[in-house]
Amino acid sequence: MSDRRLSDWAAALGLAAPIVCAPMGGVAGGRLAAAVTRAGGLGMIGMGSAGSVPALERELRALDAGAGSGGAPFGIGLVAWGIARDPELLDRALAAGPALVSVSFGDWESPGGDAAWIERVHAVGAQAVTQAATADEAKRAADAGVDAVVARGREGGGHGDHREPLHALLAEVVRAVDVPVLAAGAIGSARDVERVLDAGAAAAWVGTAFAACEEALTPPGAREALIRGSGADTLVTRVYDVALERPWPRRFPERLLRTPFVDRWHGREEALANDAAARAAFAAAVDAGDYSIVPVDAGEGVGGVTRVRPAAEVVALLR
Structure with a gap:
């Protein structure tokens, strides 16, 4: 340029x-x-x-x-x-x-x-x-x-x-x-x-x-997820916010790299909000830096x- x-x-x-x-x-x-x-x-x-x-x-x-x-x-x-x-x-x-x-x-x-x-x-x-x-x-x-x-x-x-x-x-x-x-x-x-x-x-x-x-x-595991990811792997969802009870307004969901956890709960956020065991397991994955479970924010240009x-x-x- x-x-x-x-x-x-x-x-x-x-x-x-x-x-x-x-x-x-x-x-x-x-x-x-x-x-x-x-x-x-x-x-x-x-x-x-x-x-x-x-x-x-x-x-x-x-x-x-x-x-x-x-x-x-x-x-x-x-x-x-x-x-x-x-x-x-x-x-x-x-x-x-x-x-x-x-x-x-x-x-x-x-x-x-x-x-x-x-x-x-x-x-x-x-x-x-x-x-x-x-x-x-x-x-x-x-x-x-x-x-x-x-x-x-x-x-x-x-x-x-x-x-x-x-x-x-x-x-x-x-x-x-x-x-x-x-x-x-x-x-x-x-x-x-x-x-x-x-x-x-x-x-x-x-x-x-x-x-x-x-x-x-960005933690190393999240970097690896970004490098592996593609735009087709991204999803706009509130799952992460609901799982960690983060106070983001509903109007602002996030685009992130989907994981099996996200796929399981996307569209079922109310059920996730009422499932303390699922939220506790997710919080443990966050603490452990397990990005096979924890999604990473990424736009469609992540490829x-x-x-x-x-x-x-x-x-x-x-x-």
């Missing part, structure tokens, strides 16, 4: 490539963020449903320890309902001096919903970004003052409101808003990046392609993950 394709949005952040590493909870920590930023993209630290101030502190230390990371731009991604649970998490994120803060999985579909954080992000000189699953959701976010929206296609891995394919959603969002639009969902090659830039995106928001990187927080690579190599493959 020619550097001439660098959007004004990406250039303003000091990026050399229009690549943002999605803030995947439990995957995108400080080491990965530093490595992506050093390679010319925007690295992000993700605080998902298990996010906490101590966890963020730990990953910020890892970011600072990354060679060459001093003064380079980075972002932090938070979950809207996680901030409501622990407001101090946003306080610490803002104090870290990020160039960008994303807050997603809120209630943009209700007028006036989940917008209080935007002014606080702007007050520290950072960009405020959120994910959107519909053009209407994106427009409400833009009207509330975000600096960019992420058009998240249903192909993306992890939690989300899996509605429209990226190509359709991106076109609708670009038409609906005047702020820059980032594209997310099964972006795993330079051709994919070129395609979304041609469709009007300011940058690509990439998750699964970075999930098996050597700098990621492009063929080995453990340094993040710089992934950025180079996307450029």
Whole structure:
């Protein structure tokens, strides 16, 4: 990809490539963020449903320890309902001096919903970004003052409101808003990046392609599952959340690599919620790191993950 394709949005952040590493909870920590930023993209630290101030502190230390990371731009991604649970998490994120803060999985579909954080992000000189699953959701976010929206296609891995394919959603969002639009969902090659830039995106928001990187927080067994997986192996489900009683809203199931446990309980989540023995067995598998039982978040582009690579190599493959 020619550097001439660098959007004004990406250039303003000091990026050399229009690549943002999605803030995947439990995957995108400080080491990965530093490595992506050093390679010319925007690295992000993700605080998902298990996010906490101590966890963020730990990953910020890892970011600072990354060679060459001093003064380079980075972002932090938070979950809207996680901030409501622990407001101090946003306080610490803002104090870290990020160039960008994303807050997603809120209630943009209700007028006036989940917008209080935007002014606080702007007050520290950072960009405020959120994910959107519909053009209407994106427009409400833009009207509330975000600096960019992420058009998240249903192909993306992890939690989300899996509605429209990226190509359709991106076109609708670009038409609906005047702020820059980032594209997310099964972006795993330079051709994919070129395609979304041609469709009007300011940058690509990439998750699964970075999930098996050597700098990621991903456990070895989960990396192996990603390398073996294909898009056809993914499924959108609430099984993982129900099994661990995670408080994700029903609106945001997750795309993950199916396992026999997932296949057994998908569509039977209410029964799983009432089966304490099944949930206890699953929790034990999580503690043991048994990825023959425990699913791994992955988007439909997971087939492009063929080995453990340094993040710089992934950025180079996307450029």
